Amino acid sequence: MTTPHVVVGVDGSDPSMAAVRWAAAEAASRRTSLRIVHAEAVTRDQPGSPGGSLHEEWVRGRIATACRETAERYPEVEISGGATAEPAVKALLDASQEGELLVLGSRGIGVATGFFTGSVALPVIAHATGPTVLVRQDWQPGTGERDLPVVVGVDLQHRFEPVLEFAFDAARRAHRTLRVVHMWQRSSIYAYPSALPNPQVGTDLRATTRKKFDAALDTFRTGYPDVEVERALLEGEVAPRLLEQGADAHLLVVGRRTHKRLRFPTLIGPVTHALMHHATAPVAVVPHE
Numbered sequence: 001m002t003t004p005h006v007v008v009g010v011d012g013s014d015p016s017m018a019a020v021r022w023a024a025a026e027a028a029s030r031r032t033s034l035r036i037v038h039a040e041a042v043t044r045d046q047p048g049s050p051g052g053s054l055h056e057e058w059v060r061g062r063i064a065t066a067c068r069e070t071a072e073r074y075p076e077v078e079i080s081g082g083a084t085a086e087p088a089v090k091a092l093l094d095a096s097q098e099g100e101l102l103v104l105g106s107r108g109i110g111v112a113t114g115f116f117t118g119s120v121a122l123p124v125i126a127h128a129t130g131p132t133v134l135v136r137q138d139w140q141p142g143t144g145e146r147d148l149p150v151v152v153g154v155d156l157q158h159r160f161e162p163v164l165e166f167a168f169d170a171a172r173r174a175h176r177t178l179r180v181v182h183m184w185q186r187s188s189i190y191a192y193p194s195a196l197p198n199p200q201v202g203t204d205l206r207a208t209t210r211k212k213f214d215a216a217l218d219t220f221r222t223g224y225p226d227v228e229v230e231r232a233l234l235e236g237e238v239a240p241r242l243l244e245q246g247a248d249a250h251l252l253v254v255g256r257r258t259h260k261r262l263r264f265p266t267l268i269g270p271v272t273h274a275l276m277h278h279a280t281a282p283v284a285v286v287p288h289e
Contacts, residue, residue, distance in 0.1 A: 005033040005080075007099035009092045009120075010066070012038075012059030015105025015137040017066055022135040022282060023103040024070040024077055029173050030100065033078040034070065037095045038063055039088035073141065088120045089127075096128055106134035106276060106283075121276070125256065125285050126268050131166055133251075134276055134283045148250040149177040149230065151281075153242045153271070155255060156182060156212050162288045163255035164216070168224045170251055170284070179230040180217060181245045183238045184209045209233065239274035249281040258287050 008023035010016045020036070027034040040056055060083070067079055084091045096102040104121055125132050152167035154160045164180070171178035184206065213233055221229060234241050246252035256272050268276075268285070275283045 004030075004100045005035045005098070006030065006101045006103060007035045007037060007081075007092070007095045008103040009088070009105075009124075010036055010038045010059075010063050011088075011105075012055075012062045013105060013107075013137075015107050015135065017062065017105070018137045018139040019103045019105040019135045020063075020066040020070065021141055022133065022139055023101075024074050025141055026101065026103070026133075027077045028074040031076075032100065033080060035095060035099065036063065036067065036079065036081040037091050038081075038083045039091045040083045040085060089123050092120070092124050093127055096124075096130055096132070099130065102128055102130065102132045104132065104134055106136055122268065125272070125276075128285075129258075129287060131284055131286045134285070136280060136282070139282065147177070148248055149179045150174065150251045150253065151179045151181060151242075151246040151249040152253040153238065153245075153255070154180055154182045154213075154216070155238075156209070156216065158255070158257060159288045160216065160255065163253060163286045164220050166284060166286045167253040168220055168227055170253065171227045172224055174250060176250055177228045177230055179232060179245060179249075180213075181232040181234065181242055182209070182213050183234050183236055183241055206233070206235070239271045242271065243275065243278055246275075246279060246281055249279075251284055252279050252281045253284045253286060256285050256287050258289055 006023050006027040008016075008019050010020060024034055038059065040059075063082075070077065070079060081095075086094070092102060092104075102124070104124065106121065121134065125134075150167055150171040152163060154163060167178055167180070210233055213231065217229060217231065221227070232245055234245075242252075242254070252275060254272055254275055256268055272285055
């Protein structure tokens with residue numbers, strides 16, 4: 001039987017070092033082991049050690065330092081893994097199959113070079129079968145105050161149970177409040193943009209949505225009686241309001257619908273894409289049908 005563990009992808013960059021720190025703290029919280037995956041970019045025609053280029057020597061040095069610091073801070077966490085010659089996307093997806101969670105570093109908007117940007121993070125998140133967390137490079141253990149909430153966006157039109165399950169569990173383990181956010185749009189009830197809004201119809205739609213929202217949360221609250229829950233039922237566009245609600249988050253959780261037949265191998269949805277680029281908190285992407 002395979003022992004569950006947290007998997008972290010590392011390339012030596014500052015975001016990936018932050019990912020190691022976050023993943024180590026998460027492994028300690030889950031009382032499980034940490035597996036490090038580094039896809040080597042070996043350049044045989046460049047000078048350096050027999051195992052690769054000077055850049056790879058630098059990367060291996062930073063990974064060794066990260067492992068040493070992790071072992072000192074979390075002596076209870078067993079660390080395994082290392083370098084692989086496989087392509088990064090394949091190596092990370094294969095490793096994530098046996099892990100509870102996959103963690104990657106994220107530079108956010110405006111940077112088009114590096115390991116965990118579009119060329120790796122997008123296809124990994126699009127195809128991962130389990131939750132993936134993106135961590136910004138300035139994250140440090142103990143970052144933020146204890147009262148920062150776990151924030152989760154919920155879409156009542158699709159299967160939200162895996163997303164809420166992950167968020168409730170994260171809030172329970174971190175001893176934090178869970179803020180559950182759902183956006184509804186008045187425009188969804190009109191057949192064409194020029195239709196005049198009826199105030200009563202909007203009021204009725206909000207009331208109906210509130211009942212569904214409360215029913216969904218009440219089902220989960222019985223399983224997590226110790227988690228304090230804040231409910232935010234808002235009107236408007238999803239991504240901007242979720243970023244607003246998650247501005248003070250300890251962790252921001254969002255779902256991603258799985259697609260059995262992808263025409264585009266990096267399809268992740270506009271909301272997830274916006275959070276990847278603009279959220280300042282770590283972002284957990286939970287796949288669901």
